[in-house]
Structures are given as structure tokens and as C-alpha cells.
Amino acid sequence: MATLEVAGLRQIYGGRTVLSLETLAVEPGARLALVGPNGAGKSTLLRLLAFLESPAAGTISLEGHPVAGGAARRAARRRVTLVEQRPYLFRGTVAGNVAFGLRAAGLRDPAVEQRVRAALEKLQLQALALRDARQLSEGEIQRVAVARALATEPVALLLDEPASSADRAAQQAMFSALAEEQSRRPLTVVFASHMLEDAYRWADRLLALHQGLPSPVTPENLFRVDLPGGATMQRVAVGPLRIDVVSDRMGPATLAIAPDEIVLSAAPLQSSARNVFRGRIVRLAEHGAEMRVTIDAGIELVAIITRRSFDEMGLAVGGEVYASFKSVAVKVF
Amino acid sequence: MLVLLNTALAFPTVVIGLIIYGLLARRGPLGALGLLFTWQAIVVAEVILALPIATALSAAAVQAVDPRVRRTALTLGAGTLRTAWAVAREARFTLAAAVVVAFGRVLSEVGAALIVGGNIRHETRTLTTAITLATSQGNFSLAVGLGLVLLALALTVNVLIQLLQGRGDA
Structure with missing residues (x-):
């Protein structure tokens, strides 16, 4: 009961x-x-x-x-x-x-x-x-x-x-x-x-x-996954994407990517970030000096950027962007 | 209700005295009680004077208490009485202030006591009415002496209330 x-x-x-x-x-x-x-x-x-x-x-x-x-x-x-x-x-x-x-x-x-x-x-x-x-x-x-x-x-x-x-x-x-x-x-x-x-x-x-x-969607970039295990550096399937994570765990787990760890750019970045995905902006929300940008990259990713960067990049719904984040930015629970 | 209460706060004591005099006078509605010009009549008048102040200030004190106090007491399983007690405990300093203010009003009051008591020697003469009388008779030193006694009384009661609230708990 x-x-x-x-x-x-x-x-x-x-x-x-x-x-x-x-x-x-x-x-x-x-x-x-x-x-x-x-x-x-x-x-x-x-x-x-x-x-x-x-x-x-x-x-x-x-x-x-x-x-x-x-x-x-x-x-x-x-x-x-x-x-x-x-x-x-x-x-x-x-x-x-x-x-x-x-x-x-x-x-x-x-x-x-x-x-x-x-x-x-x-x-x-x-x-x-x-x-x-x-x-x-x-x-x-x-x-x-x-x-x-x-x-x-x-x-x-x-x-x-x-x-x-x-x-x-x-x-x-x-x-x-x-x-x-x-x-x-x-x-x-x-x-x-x-x-x-x-x-x-x-x-x-x-x-x-x-x-x-x-709310049917888990808030803010949470994904249930099945970790393959075998190495500390793992490549995990999340929908159609393959995300690099650092974890020595294996089996069912949850990945969380903090929205402020995701960098948006107009072109693919040459950087240390191991995860770079191309997507389309599907939603925008304003929160004071911050913008919450939802990108459809095969899965939905939420990124938080400053209003200033948002304006300078000239982003809009429907526009194409690249989302990048480091594998260590992916938390595994 | 609150407006009535607040009006009562500003009620001139002489008017209260008059109303009670009217009620207690031999031909008044409560005349049969034979209370006019007795010390009991003074008590009635002073209670009526003090009640609105005590009530209004206590209500303000309780309303000013953090709403979390009530919720916390309730969620810990307290019933209505214990919850009210918890709220009163948190408001005890302002509640004590309400008592002090009401006491001050009664202590310093002349008008009502004079009208309903009649200032009868050994019967209904209070410190304040005695001071009034002594002053009007030109006995200034007696008036000052009685005034000092009154002050000492006020001081003593305030100190006692302070002590009751518990020291060190500012």
C-alpha cells in the first residue's frame, strides 16, 4: 500500500x-x-x-x-x-x-x-x-x-x-x-x-x-543510457547520437549535461571538446540576461548562453548551430 | 472589528468614565448592582480601558510572527492549542510590550477613576486621583511624593515583566 x-x-x-x-x-x-x-x-x-x-x-x-x-x-x-x-x-x-x-x-x-x-x-x-x-x-x-x-x-x-x-x-x-x-x-x-x-x-x-x-520531458539534458563499459572513456548511444563520456561504470545509467556547459557556435569548433553536434534551434526562452536555447540535434539539447552572445551570433528559431561540450562535462549517475 | 478596536484605543478616558457612570448610576441599567463609587466600579472602568489596547497590540504581535512558526508547529503534530502557544512564545516580547502599554494606560489614568470612583478617601481614592486632589488643594509636596510612589510602582512592574521574559534572551 x-x-x-x-x-x-x-x-x-x-x-x-x-x-x-x-x-x-x-x-x-x-x-x-x-x-x-x-x-x-x-x-x-x-x-x-x-x-x-x-x-x-x-x-x-x-x-x-x-x-x-x-x-x-x-x-x-x-x-x-x-x-x-x-x-x-x-x-x-x-x-x-x-x-x-x-x-x-x-x-x-x-x-x-x-x-x-x-x-x-x-x-x-x-x-x-x-x-x-x-x-x-x-x-x-x-x-x-x-x-x-x-x-x-x-x-x-x-x-x-x-x-x-x-x-x-x-x-x-x-x-x-x-x-x-x-x-x-x-x-x-x-x-x-x-x-x-x-x-x-x-x-x-x-x-x-x-x-x-x-512534465513528460526530463528537464535539462538528462538521458537514460546503457553504458557499454570496458574503458574509462566510453562512447554511448543516445538516440542517433554517440556521446563521449568519462566513466568506469557499466550498464544502465543517466547522463546529465549542464546547459551552461554547452557551447554554441556557427561553425564546428576546433577545440578540446570531444562532443560536437550539428542541430537546429527549435525553441528560445529568455531569462533575464540569459537565453535558453533548445536545439534539435537528433536529441533535444538545452544550452544556456548570455543574451549578448545570442544577439551577436544572430540566432533564431530554425537556424543551424553547432553544440559542443567536453566529455568530462557529461555527468554520469 | 479592527476599526472598532482602533477607535477604542483613542477613546478619551473621561468619556469611558461617563459611559460607565451612566450605566452604573442608580437610575442606570446596571444601577441595581450598587457599584457606583466603589473600587469595583474603578476596576470595571480600567479593564474596559485596557482591553482594547491589550487586544490590538497582541493581535499585531501575533500577526507579525513568522508564518513558518505556525506551519512548523502543525507539521510536527501540534494541535490548535499547542500551535497557538508556540506562536505566542515566539511573540512573547511584543506580547509583553502590549501588557506594559496597557498597564501604563491604567496606571496613569485619572478621568474614569475620578468619575466612577468619586475619589472617596480610604475607599476609592487612587494614587492619581489623590495627586490631582493634592495639587488642586495646593499641597504640592504631597503631590510630588505620591507621584514618586507611582513612578516607583511603574518601574517595579516593568522590571518584573522584564525578568519574567527571561534574561539573556534578547
Whole structure:
């Protein structure tokens, strides 16, 4: 039975539909990543899954039971916990923060203390237990918030952009704590990220959202491939193209090419880039000083270039360009 | 509702005194209670004076609390009461300020106390009405002395509130 299941879900803010999701089922122990640009509806979906707001239409079921009405949502919130993008720590100590949910669940002192200690240990925060929550770094705040959420032993943990503010070490601590927890019990984890790298490194499933809708195309140059293996330098088939990558892996994998690693030129480049493909511009989108150029080169590639270069090159939809990128720019997951 | 409350904030204390006088006067609607010119009447008047200030400032204090506080408390499984308590805890400095301001208004109030209390010696004479009387009788040194007592009282209460909020937690 799915931990969380969505049917015909719709959310509307001020007359505008911000999320529309027909179905979604997240199984126990799953690691689902929600990816997409800002404003895609990721945070809205997380708040709905956390039962913090009620949908304009549709139902969300928790462990097979549809959750509707204030009382049911209140009960469901005891089983699902959201860690916000910039988590809020209450005034007081770190330990006091971690104890909050336990006291809300009606636990008393010896039990609370023991669970707080265990939760802090999971995120290597024992040393900070008595520190003032207002005097922590961003990475520490993030970890305390995760410890506070895990202390209540939720069946599902939702994280909004867990990697955006925290430093690398804090992220590492957080993800390994979650993995550790999942090895102990079937904790369901759903997290939103605009960083695909994190999503691919950690998730076992990905839901791409775009303007509130599930997006059929994976965003930004992601390709499922079958690595031939045998050498560090490999040539992989992606549609009709052959892409050179550096990886010692073999078998099914995902390739990701960061859009800002792709160089566009009017003629084939004489450079160290091992991957050069000719294509036709099919879409253009403006983002401030940047242009997002989608090229059909047999597969669709997205490149981000500056507005200035775009103007100087005189690019337009239908025009022909060469896309080049180094084999080391291709990330293999 | 908020407009009414804000109007009540600026209500002249003498007018409040008059209204309550009208209500409590022997021929008034609440005259049967026999409260006029008793200390209980002063309490009623001061509560009516302090309530709008305390309410308006508390509402402002709670509204100013980060919306994440409520969401965080809820997602950690807190019920309505515990969530409200969490919000109030985060707003405790501004809430304390509301109490201090309301207390200040009551402490410094003369008009209503004079009208509904009647400034009866040993019965309904308050520090402020006593100061008013002493000054009008030309007993200036007594007035100043009582004024100092009043100031000391205000100081003491404020210090106590400060202590209650917990030190070191600026």
C-alpha cells in the first residue's frame, strides 16, 4: 500500500491553478525527488502532501485512507512531517526544538530525553544539544530541523530544497542520516530540488514539474543510457547520437549535461571538446540576461548562453548551430 | 472589528468614565448592582480601558510572527492549542510590550477613576486621583511624593515583566 497517494489533485491560489496532478503514488521506503524550476509547484505539492493546506480538488490518501477534513488532516500531520526550505527553529535550545514534536505527541520526560538524544545522534548534533537555536549556522539549522522531524518517527518525511542553503558537509550528514533511517524502517522520503545532480545522486524516482503540471520531458539534458563499459572513456548511444563520456561504470545509467556547459557556435569548433553536434534551434526562452536555447540535434539539447552572445551570433528559431561540450562535462549517475 | 478596536484605543478616558457612570448610576441599567463609587466600579472602568489596547497590540504581535512558526508547529503534530502557544512564545516580547502599554494606560489614568470612583478617601481614592486632589488643594509636596510612589510602582512592574521574559534572551 502506498504511503502517500494522490488522485485528481488541484491547487488554486488567487484564481490561478498552481498545481494539477492526476495521480502519484509514493511507496514505503521510496525516495522521490520533485524537480523543476522555481514556481513549478514543488513546494505547493509538498505542503499538500504534508496536509498543511487543503487542495482545491482531489484527494490525498495516507496509507490507503483518504484524508479529508480538519480532524483527519490533524491526525495525518502526526505521521507526515515537512522540513521547509529555510527551516524555522523555535526560541530556546536545540534539544528543546527536537523535543517539540515529541511533547506534541504526548510523550513525557524520560522518553522525550531519550528520543531527543537519539535524534541528535542520527545527525551528529549531540554537541549542539544545549546551544541556543538562534546561534546556529545555516547548515546546522538544516540538520536540527531534520533531527526534529525524524524524532517524531514519521512514516513520510518531506524536504523542500534540502540542499539549497546547507553546506556540503551538512548535506552529506543529512542524506546519510536519511539513508541510515531507511535501512532501519521503510521511511518514505519526498524532496524537492532544483538541483538535478542532488536529485539523481539520491533519489530512486523523479517527478519533473513544470508550471504546476507533471512534465513528460526530463528537464535539462538528462538521458537514460546503457553504458557499454570496458574503458574509462566510453562512447554511448543516445538516440542517433554517440556521446563521449568519462566513466568506469557499466550498464544502465543517466547522463546529465549542464546547459551552461554547452557551447554554441556557427561553425564546428576546433577545440578540446570531444562532443560536437550539428542541430537546429527549435525553441528560445529568455531569462533575464540569459537565453535558453533548445536545439534539435537528433536529441533535444538545452544550452544556456548570455543574451549578448545570442544577439551577436544572430540566432533564431530554425537556424543551424553547432553544440559542443567536453566529455568530462557529461555527468554520469 | 479592527476599526472598532482602533477607535477604542483613542477613546478619551473621561468619556469611558461617563459611559460607565451612566450605566452604573442608580437610575442606570446596571444601577441595581450598587457599584457606583466603589473600587469595583474603578476596576470595571480600567479593564474596559485596557482591553482594547491589550487586544490590538497582541493581535499585531501575533500577526507579525513568522508564518513558518505556525506551519512548523502543525507539521510536527501540534494541535490548535499547542500551535497557538508556540506562536505566542515566539511573540512573547511584543506580547509583553502590549501588557506594559496597557498597564501604563491604567496606571496613569485619572478621568474614569475620578468619575466612577468619586475619589472617596480610604475607599476609592487612587494614587492619581489623590495627586490631582493634592495639587488642586495646593499641597504640592504631597503631590510630588505620591507621584514618586507611582513612578516607583511603574518601574517595579516593568522590571518584573522584564525578568519574567527571561534574561539573556534578547
